[in-house]
Structure formats: C-alpha cells, structure tokens
Amino acid sequence: RRVLLLHGPNLNLLGRREPEIYGSETLADVDDRARALGTELGLTVDARQSNHEGVLVDAIHEAMTDFAAVVINPGAYTHTSVAIRDALAAIPGPIVEVHISNVHTREPFRHHSYVSPVATAVIAGAGTLGYDLALRFVATRI
Ligand code: DQA
Secondary structure (H helix, E strand, O other): OOOEEOOOHHHHHHHOOOOOHHHHOOHHHHHHHHHHHHHHHHEEEEEEEEHHHHHHHHHHHOOOOOOOOOEOHHHHHHOOOOHHHHHHHHHOOOEEEEEEEOHHHHHHHOOOOOOHHHEEEEEOOOOOOOHHOOOOOOOOOO
C-alpha cells in the first residue's frame, strides 16, 4: 500500500514562505509526520517535492503502476496546469488534492482548480493537518 505524497512549486519554502498563511512547520516536518502516520495506517508514504511541472507529471505517471493512491498539493499549478490534471486523470487509484490555505477565501485566481474535477477528495484550509486527513482518507480506500 504505497502512497505518493507530491508537493508542487514553492512548497520547499514551507515554514519560511508567508508563515501567516502557510504556518511555521517546514516541509521536512510535514513529510516526517506523514511517513509516521503512514506507518501507523499500514501505508508506505513516498514524499516528493518539485518546482517543475514536467517532473510532477512524471511522478504522477509512476502512480499508474507503482502507487495505490496520490495525495497532491499542486501549489500554484492547481490554477494553471492542464498537464497535471490530465496526468491525474490517467491514474486508477484515489487522489486527494490538499491545500494548506483555504484558497476560496483568497484571491479570485485561486478559486479555480484544474485538479478538483479529477480528484476523489479536496481538502483546503485545514493547514498541514490536511495531509493527515488525506492519508486517513486514502487508508480507507485502498
Ligand atoms: C496552496 C494554495 C495555492 O494557491 C498556492 O499557489 C500554493 C499553496 C496551498 O497549499 O494553500 O502554492 O496550494
């Protein structure tokens, strides 16, 4: 039961980037917690981050065969990337789209997601707890 936890652009700056919006936890903290929770839930969590759209697309392709589920925060690509949406549409397992902030209370350009129509579930505004919730959800589905 392998789960791909995929973080998009600028999420490597977590903890240092706009902490009033995204909090003070670092991405390493998030990934450590996700792996520990995964172990508790019987999941092997493979956490990756990239600032490059094509690298994210390639990682999603791996989920066609090598992962039972994908938890993805596509960052700003949420609002721009047909390529990431199409890659996600090709994979069989459950997909959870996570946003740390509540994108719907923010600028209008963050209100539209190319990813949501192909996601099984969407979590926004729960902070980094959203990743825990996402893992608990996929554990019930795979
Ligand atoms: C984000 C929200 C996006 O609009 C933004 O571009 C991000 C992070 C979030 O986790 O709240 O990079 O996906």
